Amino acid sequence: MLPRWELSLYLLASLGFHFYSFYEVYKTSREHEEQLDQEFDLAIGTLLGGFKKDQTDFEWSFWMEWGKQRLVWLLLGHLAVSQMANQIARKHRPWFLTAYGMWACWCVLGTPGTAMIFLHAVISFCVAQFRSLFLSWLCSLLLLSTLRLQDVEEIKRGWYKTENEYYLLQFTLTVRCLYYTSFSLEFCWQQLPCGRTFYSLPWMMAYVFYYPVFHNGPILSFPEFIGQMRQPEQCPLRLSLPVLARGLGRLFVCWCLAELMVHLMYMHAFYGSAPLLGAVSCWTLGGLALAQVLFFYVKYLVLFGIPALLMRLDGLTPPPLPRCVSTMFSFTGMWRDRACNPGMCPDQELNYDLLVHRLTLNY
Template identity: 20%
Template sequence: MQNVPLDYCISFATVQSEISLAVCRKLSMYCDLPKVEVWLYFVLWISGVLYSMYNVYLSGIYFDGSIHGVFTSGWSFINRKKDVSDFEWAMWVPFLYASAPWVCAHLVVAEIVRYAFKELLCLWYLMISTLYLLLHVGSVATLFMLMEPCLMYLLLQFRSRILIYAAGVFLLAFHNIDSRMNFLSIPYEYQYMLMISAAWIYMRGQSYCLDKLATVNTGPSVSDFVMMLGYCFYFPMLFLGPLVLYQEFEAGVLKPYAPWTLKRVKTFLLNVVRYSWWMLFLELFLHFIYVGALQMDVWYVTRLGAWAHYGMGYSMGVMFQMKYVITYGLSCTVARAEQIQTPNHPKCIGRIHLYSDMWRHFDQGLYFFLRKYIYIPMLGERPSFAVRLLASFTCFTFVYAWHRIHMFVLVWSVLNYLGVTIEAFSKAIASTTHYHKYEKYLFSTPQNIRRFHALIATPLFMMSALSNFYFFAGMSVGNQFVRRLFEGSLQENSTLFLFCYCCSQVSIEVKNWEQRKEKKQM
């Protein structure tokens, strides 16, 4: 073979590297690393997760659970106690079982109405939800739930965007009054479910009004009013979400009837089985990982070893994610069966390392709402960087108020805003020509640049995890995790940083794979 000059080889490699880097930047992707290195990241990250959770399991063996109501008898064939301390899950599971026949009736009758009396579809949505409320919480509570969308529809007739936003702020403040449902004289469990439902109805009412303001004014009509109420009280998503924007809901409702083919039935049943399986998995998980019980005994948490601490944090994330995968997944399965486009369920927390990606992919309905009705309207035609930061701040202020005004929610919101802001600053700096020159000079190859980006993203990923611990478990547990990090030994913190770095690389690799898959499907 003919010899090639060394300087030509170096020059060719440099050009090839620059082309590779340019292509990756254009596609918002990072370049590939050697397969052995990628596999090492995967193995280390998964091994770290499993080993840390094993330490949580061991901690549960010696946990006496002295707090009343933390444990109950588990499945008899497992012969282990079950952690029932998670209040949300303890409320949601019985509701999911009890509402299943109602969801079936909703879907069956809705398809008949869509086929024969399409113009009455939203009336049926309103009727079945109203009937459910009347039977379970009574007429007073049902009328109370109807008041807010009725008020919003009345205000809509003034065709003022400022008025709708002002009413939204007022109602948001009203939703933070804890005693507002005490007069209903119903058990606290029902009050709790109504408070969740009211939060979703609030967002749907805002979505309906703001979308309608963007259309031609046709004046008030009975059909529009019923459409709004049918949207606000859409039964599969009435209590546990997620949020579907009105534009998507309307498009689904107005679609013509589509016969149920074998493929459509198969898709529906497979998704029901899929999310039912995850529900059983979470129930099984609570027989071995007592993460909810640990949250209620901070004294015991302070005595956990480093690996048990890490595992407890990850387990809290798994518990939180799985609750919403199941509830959102089941609700969206029914909605998609009715041809309504819905958000995706939350992505796995073990494969996301950026704040911005977590906000995009955990609760997509909330993200779409914030982006469409708060962030984009505030930007204007030529938004500056300062305006973008202000719009982002307004979004997180809304998130804080919507999740109820508590100190742990404030800490979570502030840390999330700081994380997103740091990301924004980093991306702004990274987009400059001078930075590209320095980056290319210092790291020379796209592979090294990827390693560097994962390295500097790791502290933010750790900060993201700490902020979420406040949201999952409150101030005491959140403070304990922060204290553990700052008081941990160099060896412990270095080990934690190594495994978080591996997570960053795993997240980048999975994101690359998803983008390649999307590109092939285009």
């Protein structure tokens, strides 16, 4: 361990670099606000009066818009159904949650979208009955490839009135692909007759339609889901309220921080303007890069933190949230799991589910 005075010195120097870099980005954003507004159509901000908002980060704008419309209310509905089922019929709670997940899916994606997700899951389940890893992987890749077929895309666009509804279906199908792939692979690895009871179509649907992680993750493997969902003892209601209050407080702070960043620093708009990037100072360039990765970190504290909180209230252990890049010497550690295998240090255990999640969404 380094001496405390040396650690304090490094902390002060790091904070100084951070704040000065952000100040340079803020000052440059104010100087070029009109030019960026004309080029990227900055939105009228609601959090800070008088400041416009950079909305060029599609992922943040997309999920915030859907959250305000329906998703927050549907997630609150899941919380209410889960807690009531836990108090009234604990043994049948998975089936209450499955029914609610299907209903919530129908509310936002309609009958065609729900039928599409159900069809993909049934096809994957049928292929898994051959107990072939090759066929399971091939089936998942073929189902995933249908998302990029132009004719199929046009059909799915015809189901909805807006592009955002179509994109929500696309995002949901990619994340669901990871879930039914996990079920299929685990089914192939099982030795008959052990474990066959829970590797059935109803349990697969309970896993696929678990709503907190339905649209955007994070990813929980099928054995973890089954093992934790079937635990006889769940978190009592009197203990759930403090967990909910602390979780909502953290989420609110992270959301405010992310909104402050897009109101005060237009880093995403700057990346779309090559002339401006060539004209700014080196301090501003460094601040833009730092602000970009830190916004990515804070963004996923919110996007993954909301379903992670609901999973904890359901008695499940969610995957660890991403780690702050300012505390790491290598960016690859951002998506690594803190729950490591015995004998392995934290930087040696890679959470492949999160990595595959991002690659799948990019695909």
